[in-house]
Amino acid sequence: MSRHRSPSSRPVSRPESRSASVRPDTRQSLPEIGEVALLTVVTVNATGAFLDWGRPKDLLLPFGEQPYRPAVGKSVLVKINVDDSARPVASMRLERFISDEATGLAAGDAVSLVIADRTPLGVKAVVDNRFWGLLYQDELPRPLRRGERLAGYVRRVREDGRLDLSLAPQGGARRDQARERVLAALEAGDGFLALTDKSPAETIKARLGVSKSAFKEALGGLYKQRLIALEADGIRRLAPPASDQER
Secondary structure (H helix, E strand, O other), X not given: OOOOOOOOOOXXXXXXXXXXXXXXXXXXXXXXXXXXXXXXXXXXXXXXXXXXXXXXXXXXXXXXXOOOOXXXXXXXXXXXXXXOOOOEEEEOOXXXXXXXXXXXXXXXXXXXXXXXXXXXXXXXXXXXXXXXEEEEHHHOXXXXXXXXXXXXXXXXXXXOOOEEEEOOOOHHXXXXXXXXXXXXXXXXXXOEEOOOOOXXXXXXXXXXXXXXXXXXXXXXXXXXOOOEEEEOOEEEEOOOOHHHHOO
């Protein structure tokens, strides 16, 4: 699809082909057909809007696929499809392509996420470019950006098929991750970590990047292994048992 520039659009200072300006090591991260991506409007004319998707020819966003008219310079979340002529086109009408009811997924499954809009409960995300899911605000380790791509996990499949999501692995993998972060923090703190099972969840998340429940599970395992002592103001690392040191 050719690039369309209207007289009122921004001046073009780039060469006719943008392929030379795309670094080889970034090509693999370019959005593909079938994916959801946050793209920037570079031109608006009588045909529609055109989006920069990192290729020599900009991506058409037809007027019929725009619930509102985005201006040049604005970023929009779109699904990349092909039209009847097998040409790439974009759509902002994600409800046509992204389902609320997920199929083929189970709790614990690793999935790819594209961050969408905020809700009163947290952040909506597109799961595997096919389904909607929800990341709960009180479980987010950091603020998330709209359009950000990252790995996630299915926390729960609700009875209505909707997905609750997590950025941390579930079950044993979650415990292992929390355990390793506690041990790393003890190592960095000369054997002491000023956190306990009474510490606020926000403090634990900010310090270790894990939930309070995962932190408590990790403490329980480390305590049973006699690798830590639980003190009033924190956790202290213990020397391994003599039998372990002799191995």
